[in-house]
Amino acid sequence: QSALTQPASVSGSPGQSITISCTGTSSDVGGYNYVSWYQQHPGKAPKLLIYEVTNRPSGVSNRFSGSKSANTASLTISGLQAEDEADYYCSSYTSSSTRVFGGGTKVTVL
Amino acid sequence: EVQLVESGGVVVQPGGSLRLTCAASGFTFDDYTMHWVRQAPGKGLEWVSLITWDGGGTYYADSVKGRFTFSRDNRKNSVYLQMNSLTTEDTAFYYCAKGGGGYELDYWGQGTLVTVSS
Numbered sequence: 697q698s699a700l701t702q703p704a705s706v707s708g709s710p711g712q713s714i715t716i717s718c719t720g721t722s723s724d725v726g727g728y729n730y731v732s733w734y735q736q737h738p739g740k741a742p743k744l745l746i747y748e749v750t751n752r753p754s755g756v757s758n759r760f761s762g763s764k765s766a767n768t769a770s771l772t773i774s775g776l777q778a779e780d781e782a783d784y785y786c787s788s789y790t791s792s793s794t795r796v797f798g799g800g801t802k803v804t805v806l
Numbered sequence: 807e808v809q810l811v812e813s814g815g816v817v818v819q820p821g822g823s824l825r826l827t828c829a830a831s832g833f834t835f836d837d838y839t840m841h842w843v844r845q846a847p848g849k850g851l852e853w854v855s856l857i858t859w860d861g862g863g864t865y866y867a868d869s870v871k872g873r874f875t876f877s878r879d880n881r882k883n884s885v886y887l888q889m890n891s892l893t894t895e896d897t898a899f900y901y902c903a904k905g906g907g908g909y910e911l912d913y914w915g916q917g918t919l920v921t922v923s924s
Contacts, residue, residue, distance in 0.1 A: 697867060730909040741915065741917060742843075742851065744913075785851050787851075
């Protein structure tokens, strides 16, 4: 149950697009289309942003989008805004029927 | 409106035990898998455990297997995490989360802090 690999930090200027990667194995990310992404602001609970690789829950901005290729999933934030400054976590279903999270990525809006 | 309210977090000594409770409302509780996820102060999220809608299946992270037990009472719309043989590495905020229609965690509580310290 090793954690998925995410970059520790990503930054961008307002209006730019950024992409956060999430690398796993064929036993998790690569084996299933069950990758989800979560946003967490300081002192707050995580919030679901993306599920099943590409789907957005109702109410989530269409500036957030997800994709996957082989063992790596990605979250793209378009039109970066100050309110997007937060920690982002990916998660995947695993072959053991458990879940695994990435180490988290801190997004900074310059 | 979905609400998940955790309780039971306290300061406990190493080797001690604790039971966390999560009270749910705003959805048909016995239709959904439930999860516990923890976060050590200043660290990332760590998935801990899940329980199926009927309580018939439970799964655990290797770090807690054999020490933690996840249960639910569908009559009370509540889930419970029994934590035994606690160590300082179990110090964390513990979040209760609702499973979505797929494999995601679509709603989260605000968390309860467990501190293991002598």
